[in-house]
Amino acid sequence: MRKIALLLLIVCLLIAADYGKPADDLREHRTCLTCGMDRQKHRLSRMLLIYDGGSTGGTCSLRCTAVDMAAHREKTITRMLVADYATGKLVDAWKAVWVIGGAKTGIMTRRAKWAFEEKDAAAKFVREHGGKLAVYDEAMKAAFGDMAGDVTLPQTRKTPVYTKKNDVQTHPDCKYCGMDRRRFDFSRMLVLQDDSSETGTCSIHCTALDRALNYEKPPRWIGVGDYGTRKLINARKAYWVIGGDRQGVMSIRGKWAFEKRKEAEEYTRDHGGQIHGFDAALQATFEDMWEILR
Ligand SMILES: [Zn+2]
Ligand SMILES: [Zn+2]
Numbered sequence: 001m002r003k004i005a006l007l008l009l010i011v012c013l014l015i016a017a018d019y020g021k022p023a024d025d026l027r028e029h030r031t032c033l034t035c036g037m038d039r040q041k042h043r044l045s046r047m048l049l050i051y052d053g054g055s056t057g058g059t060c061s062l063r064c065t066a067v068d069m070a071a072h073r074e075k076t077i078t079r080m081l082v083a084d085y086a087t088g089k090l091v092d093a094w095k096a097v098w099v100i101g102g103a104k105t106g107i108m109t110r111r112a113k114w115a116f117e118e119k120d121a122a123a124k125f126v127r128e129h130g131g132k133l134a135v136y137d138e139a140m141k142a143a144f145g146d147m148a149g150d151v152t153l154p155q156t157r158k159t160p161v162y163t164k165k166n167d168v169q170t171h172p173d174c175k176y177c178g179m180d181r182r183r184f185d186f187s188r189m190l191v192l193q194d195d196s197s198e199t200g201t202c203s204i205h206c207t208a209l210d211r212a213l214n215y216e217k218p219p220r221w222i223g224v225g226d227y228g229t230r231k232l233i234n235a236r237k238a239y240w241v242i243g244g245d246r247q248g249v250m251s252i253r254g255k256w257a258f259e260k261r262k263e264a265e266e267y268t269r270d271h272g273g274q275i276h277g278f279d280a281a282l283q284a285t286f287e288d289m290w291e292i293l294r
Contacts, residue, residue, distance in 0.1 A: 029058025102131030171200025
């Protein structure tokens with residue numbers, strides 16, 4: 001009897017010692033692998049990614065998981081866990097009941113996405129704070145769809161003089177996918193940051209990725225190669241053709257930029273697609289990222 005009591009005491013002490021200590025994944029991954037934020041602070045939205053081969057990665061939120069997936073298409077995620085918003089316990093993200101939106105602002109995004117293990121808890125949250133119930137696929141679609149609205153774009157529409165230099169020679173490879181920007185000069189882009197640093201990419205796909213990863217670095221100017229002339233033009237002023245019969249770069253749906261509206265119209269006559277502004281092209285780019293990944 002005394003032995004059992006002693007054993008019970010030891011068990012109780014062990015439980016007490018463990019209680020209040022951060023969960024294992026928080027000890028192992030203190031900061032978000034995408035944005036660097038403290039995961040303990042965002043323990044109710046944090047996620048844990050388990051890759052094939054057994055390595056793991058921790059993020060602060062669904063938004064940062066989405067960005068990591070898009071930035072590392074080569075990595076295969078075999079399991080994905082998310083904190084139950086009600087308890088903080090990690091549960092299967094693919095089976096969780098998700099809530100999109102509501103009164104509470106999201107983590108790294110305006111529109112929130114919270115996960116719950118129990119449908120009742122999710123429904124209770126919706127009654128109290130608004131939002132709508134969703135499955136993982138819908139939450140992920142929303143996470144990508146919200147990214148364009150969350151990134152900062154250049155304030156000025158003026159073309160800076162220093163773009164006169166040959167950006168393809170200065171940045172021969174795409175910073176993100178490594179593709180040859182000389183080969184993709186018709187879709188290449190150049191991001192000029194406020195701190196005078198430059199990022200060369202192959203396409204609006206990799207530029208969107210750059211903006212999602214470097215959200216804290218506001219761009220001064222974003223340039224894109226004119227689809228016809230290959231000249232570097234202001235991406236915000238360009239006429240963007242979305243869709244059409246030519247496959248996009250790093251994406252299925254094409255997104256091509258033209259300096260002159262007439263040339264964009266000519267392209268759509270021959271190849272289809274629709275003319276939009278840069279904001280719509282960026283929105284389509286983020287939405288297409290999820291279409292490729294899912
Ligand atoms: Zn993060
Ligand atoms: Zn690229």
